[in-house]
Amino acid sequence: xxxxxxxxxxxxxxxxxxxxxxxxxxxxxxxxxxxxxxxxxxxxxxxxxxxxxxxxxxxxxxxxxxxxxxxxxxxxxxxxxxxxxxxxxxxxxxxxxxxxxxxxxxxxxxxxxxxxxxxxxxxxxxxxxxxxxxxxxxxxxxxxxxxxxxxxxxxxxxxxxxxxxxxxxxxxxxxxxxxxxxxxxxxxxxxxxxxxxxxxxxxxxxxxxxxxxxxxxxxxxxxxxxxxxxxxxxx
Numbered sequence: 001x002x003x004x005x006x007x008x009x010x011x012x013x014x015x016x017x018x019x020x021x022x023x024x025x026x027x028x029x030x031x032x033x034x035x036x037x038x039x040x041x042x043x044x045x046x047x048x049x050x051x052x053x054x055x056x057x058x059x060x061x062x063x064x065x066x067x068x069x070x071x072x073x074x075x076x077x078x079x080x081x082x083x084x085x086x087x088x089x090x091x092x093x094x095x096x097x098x099x100x101x102x103x104x105x106x107x108x109x110x111x112x113x114x115x116x117x118x119x120x121x122x123x124x125x126x127x128x129x130x131x132x133x134x135x136x137x138x139x140x141x142x143x144x145x146x147x148x149x150x151x152x153x154x155x156x157x158x159x160x161x162x163x164x165x166x167x168x169x170x171x172x173x174x175x176x177x178x179x180x181x182x183x184x185x186x187x188x189x190x191x192x193x194x195x196x197x198x199x200x201x202x203x204x205x206x207x208x209x210x211x212x213x214x215x216x217x218x219x220x221x222x223x224x225x226x227x228x229x230x231x232x233x234x235x
Contacts, residue, residue: 003030003066004162004195005054010063012049023049025218027063031163031195036186038198038205041215047199048167050215054197055088055165056080067163085114089156093168095148097140103147104136107154114159122160130154130184146177153184157192164188166198175204182208 012024023046031037031054039047052058054065056072065072067087075083084090097106107127111118127133130150140148149169156164166185170178186208189196198205206212212224 002033004033004068005031005197006066007050007054008064010050010053010065011061012046012053012058013061022218024053024060024063027218027220029213029220029223031197033162033195034190034193035210036189036196036198036208037211037213038200038209039213039215040200040205045215046218047215049218051165051167051197051199055090055163056084085110086159087162089159089161089164091149091152091156091164091166091169093171095140095152097148097151099140102137102139103132103143103151106140106151107132107158110155110159116159118158119160123158126154126157129157129188144177145173146181149173149177149181150184153181153188157188162194164194164196166196168200168202169198170200170202170204178202178204 007030008028010024010027011022014021014023025046027046027050029050039050041047049058053060056065056067056075060073067083070083072080072083098109101109108118108123127136130153132147132150132154135143135147140151143151164185169185170181173181182205185196185198188194198209210226212222212226213220214222214224
């Protein structure tokens with residue numbers, strides 16, 4: 001499998017002098033298409049910083065990130081914004097839905113803000129993939145937590161991204177709903193030929209991940225590829 005994202009010798013330092021903190025310290029890793037990668041580690045291990053850097057949300061102190069063949073360090077802020085809008089989908093712990101908009105309006109909001117019309121065939125595919133066809137006219141307050149997360153996933157997919165990055169996407173969900181959402185994200189990675197990256201503390205994600213990257217003190221301390229048989233043993 002080819003890498004959608006490749007990161008080489010990433011370092012990210014916050015602050016200066018004795019107060020400086022190295023959130024990332026020489027991290028090299030790739031995220032292949034058609035694969036689901038879980039980044040795990042304690043708070044402060046660097047996992048969220050790594051996700052933000054590979055998605056172009058944070059700047060590097062040194063190193064290089066490629067999305068496809070595009071070097072993020074060569075882009076200005078306008079170009080980075082366009083790349084994120086066109087190539088990357090984001091799913092966060094908070095659903096960040098607009099309460100006055102219905103589900104469909106929340107899904108298409110990124111396209112509306114960019115002045116773009118949705119690809120109707122793709123929009124229909126996304127809606128059916130996340131199972132929201134019957135809930136499109138409902139506002140967030142009329143949806144369950146799992147349905148709200150499905151809206152957030154659809155919103156992240158509506159512009160057909162190559163990379164989907166997720167920060168604790170199941171932490172606010174009960175076990176059954178979280179399991180369903182993880183199954184959905186895995187199918188999005190494999191069937192959609194995307195790279196899906198999840199930052200998490202949740203050990204339930206083990207059974208879904210093709211790769212487990214464990215972080216500590218700004219380093220990747222282990223990178224474990226999992227087979228289908230290995231995932232089945234964990235489950």
